[in-house]
Amino acid sequence: MSLTRRQLLKLAGAAGAVSAIPGFSIAQTVDKKDVTIAVGGKALIYYLPLSIAELNGYFKDEGLKVEVVDFAGGSRALQAVVGGSADVVSGAFEHPINLQSKGQHYRSFVLQGRAPMIxxxxxxxxxxxxxxxxxxxxxxxxxxxxxxxxxxxxxxxxxxxxxxxxxxxxxxxxxxxxxxxxxxxxxxxxxxxxxxxxxxxxxxxxxxxxxxTRTLKDTRTIFGGNMPAATLYTSQNFIDRNPGTTQALANAIVRANKWIQSASADDIAKVVPEQFLLGDPDLYKLALEGNREALSPDGLVPEDGPKTALSALAAFVPDFKPDTIDLSKIWTNEFAEKANQKYPNG
Structure with missing residues (x-):
């Protein structure tokens, strides 16, 4: 069935037409409207696209009712989705790789950051x-x-x-x-x-x-290549059951990515909650400019990024076996590519 799905998607993309089968065209319907997203540190610039998508009403525009639940760190947010209290995680790109090593199948489907910013x-x-x-x-x-x-x-x-x-x-x-x-x-x-x-x-x-790792140059020096950062990821089961919802989420994030790239620091500081500023709006705006290059402009994962993330994870996790990982199953640009078709200019 998965092969048939890929074939249909290719045909729909090539023809630029609406598929006759529900859930596989660019104008997809939302399968699940209520979505809970877990995040570890919502106020961080690292997760800014998630906040902008929420605050600017982009999730709502896609027909979604999103609840964002904030945790102390990305590993806690991961635990929430594995435990079933969240549908999707806004977290680090390498997490689905680590989950696959434990026999759990999760996939990144739209990027928020193209450098770790750590x-x-x-x-x-x-x-x-x-x-x-x-x-x-x-x-x-x-x-x-x-x-x-x-x-x-x-x-x-x-x-x-x-x-x-x-x-x-x-x-x-x-x-x-x-x-x-x-x-x-x-x-x-x-x-x-x-x-x-x-x-x-x-x-x-x-x-x-x-x-x-707030710039692409420094990130490549430290990690040896492009290192994808914040992403939306969820279980493969969720994607299979809710392709329309997954697409809607990707649409909102890509739209937020593009808005951030065109917005001024003043514009962004006016949108985010006061607590994000940590009592110093000018410093927050300065930090925004220092991290802007690291924020994804289009939600697409760079081709060499997954291999870089795998190497980093292998150096971090004891007894990790990178040869057992199928990287093709932990990420896809399919949804982000369609989102860019829907919002070419943000």
């Missing part, structure tokens, strides 16, 4: 004489949540410099004011987090940045 920094207060990564040994590193993409990035950095995860202590600090407080008060010695958290700590001269 920054690793050392506290100037508790590690004032930092010189090399070896100085992290025995230190406490704050991450959004254990097992999250921030944890993975920190582990990847450690491995590149001959250190093991057991050489440090990882502490979950969330993705907002709590993370800032943890570094300010010396509860942690280093932090792997995102903006606006990182920009706030830099402005206060509390942080010495040692690894940065």
């Amino acid at each position: 920054v690793l920094g050392v506290s100037k207060k508790t590690v004032p004489n930092y010189k090399t990564p070896a100085d992290l040994k025995g230190k406490k590193i704050g991450v959004t949540a254990p097992g999250s993409s921030t944890n993975m990035m920190a582990n990847f950095f450690l491995a590149q410099h001959g250190l093991k995860p057991s050489d440090v202590s990882f502490i979950g600090v969330g993705a907002g004011a709590g993370a800032i407080t943890a570094l300010r008060t010396g509860q942690i010695d280093a932090i792997a987090n995102l903006d606006p958290v990182i920009s706030t700590l830099v402005k206060e001269d509390l942080l010495n940045i040692i690894a940065d």
Whole structure:
């Protein structure tokens, strides 16, 4: 049946016509209107397209009633969808790869970020004489949540410099004011987090940045290729049962991606809730500009991205066997491509 579905999609795309079979044309009907999306750190710029899609009414325009549930980190959001309390996750691209290694089939279907936007920094207060990564040994590193993409990035950095995860202590600090407080008060010695958290700590001269993935260039240097970041992913079963809903979600995110690229920092700051700004609108706007390149302009996964993510995950997860992973089953650009046809200019 899956082969027939792909054939129909190809035919519909080539002809540019409405398919006679429901659910396979660009003008799809919504199969499931009420959708719960789990996210780990909604206020982060990393997840900005999700927030814009919600705040600008793009989900509603697609005939959806979306509830976004916020968790302390991406790994917690993943647990929500696996446990059945959420339908879809707005989370890191590598999560479906890790799930497949455990026999669970999830697929990314529209991209929000084309670089991780994660920054690793050392506290100037508790590690004032930092010189090399070896100085992290025995230190406490704050991450959004254990097992999250921030944890993975920190582990990847450690491995590149001959250190093991057991050489440090990882502490979950969330993705907002709590993370800032943890570094300010010396509860942690280093932090792997995102903006606006990182920009706030830099402005206060509390942080010495040692690894940065907010630009494509730096990301390629650290990971060795394009590293897809925030994405919407869900179970293959959900996609198979609800292709119209999946398409509607992709439409809303692609529309949000395009709006962000054309909007000014002032425009964006006016739309997001006040708590996203962490009490400093000007700093938030500065952080937006610093991360804009990392936000996806079109929702499409770069072709080399899945392999890069697989390599990063293999360095992060103990006893991970990359040869057992079928990357073709953890992502698709099919829905994002159709969304770009519907919204060529946003």
